[in-house]
Amino acid sequence: MTSSSSAPSTPPDLRRWVRDIPDFPKPGILFRDLTPLMGDPQGWQETMRQLSLICQRVQPDLIVGIEARGFIVAAALATAVGLGFVPVRKPGKLPGDVHGIDYTLEYGSDRLEIHADGFTNLPRVLVVDDLLATGGTAAACGELVRLAGGQLAGFAFVVELQDLQGRQRLPEGVSVDALITY
Numbered sequence: 001m002t003s004s005s006s007a008p009s010t011p012p013d014l015r016r017w018v019r020d021i022p023d024f025p026k027p028g029i030l031f032r033d034l035t036p037l038m039g040d041p042q043g044w045q046e047t048m049r050q051l052s053l054i055c056q057r058v059q060p061d062l063i064v065g066i067e068a069r070g071f072i073v074a075a076a077l078a079t080a081v082g083l084g085f086v087p088v089r090k091p092g093k094l095p096g097d098v099h100g101i102d103y104t105l106e107y108g109s110d111r112l113e114i115h116a117d118g119f120t121n122l123p124r125v126l127v128v129d130d131l132l133a134t135g136g137t138a139a140a141c142g143e144l145v146r147l148a149g150g151q152l153a154g155f156a157f158v159v160e161l162q163d164l165q166g167r168q169r170l171p172e173g174v175s176v177d178a179l180i181t182y
Contacts, residue, residue, distance in 0.1 A: 011050065014180050017043035018159070032159055032182065034130055038072065047073075047179065048080045051128070051156055054177045055081045058154040061123035062086055066112070066141050067093070070129035073158060077128055086118050086125075088141050099147040103140035112137070114144045124153040132157040132178060135166025142171055 017037035024031040037043045055063075055077070064086045065074025071087060078085035090112065091100065097116040102109055119125070125145045132138060138155055145152050154175030160167070162181050170176055 012042070012046050014043060014047060014050070014158070018180065032131070032161075034069070034158060037158070044076075047158060048076055050179050051077045051158075052081050054154070054156045054175075055083075055126060058126055058175050059124060060126035060153045062119070062125050062150070064088055064114075064125050064127045064141065064145060064150075066127070066129045066137060069131070073130050074128035077156075086114065088112050088114050088144055099144055101140045101143050101147070103136050105134070105136050110137070110140075112140050112144060114148050116148060119145075119149040123150050125150040126153050127155045128157070129155075130158050132160040132166045132176075133164045135164075135169030138166065139169045139171075142174070 014037060017040050019033040019036050021031040021033050023029065037047060051073070060083065062084050063074050063078040065071045065088065067087065067089045075085050087094075094113055094115055098113040099116050100111055100113040102111045127138060127141050127145060129138060132155070142152050142155070152171065152174050154177065155170060157178040159180045159182065160178030167176050
């Protein structure tokens, strides 16, 4: 028989499934590889459990995932919590009318697009990605959610690289969560 006064167990530290790869994709960069986390059933299920708790708190109607690794995380989360998934893609990948936004990166610029009719009835949207670095991609995605008629409920990331201060580029007053911070 289990005592009701026992302390809750500490969730496993997801870092144990993250592999550090020095000098990738170029010298001086320490790449945080999430593929071991995704490939381990216990690690991946724990990731979805922790992200599900964020969903319980922010109460989204839809999950948006950012191309490409964000699709993996966001689609799995949407399935786990019983919500729909909406992709945000690179230019020219979505058929039909789209909203697009150009944004700057550390070393250049890029563009993201979303279906113009992707949202109806002002849904609350949680933007999900694997990694928050400088914040440019996530901020652009948040703006696309608004352009397409969604209400930005929050952002959720598996990993945040705090030294790059990406959180500061995201809209104020919107929930920003990361399961692992470096």
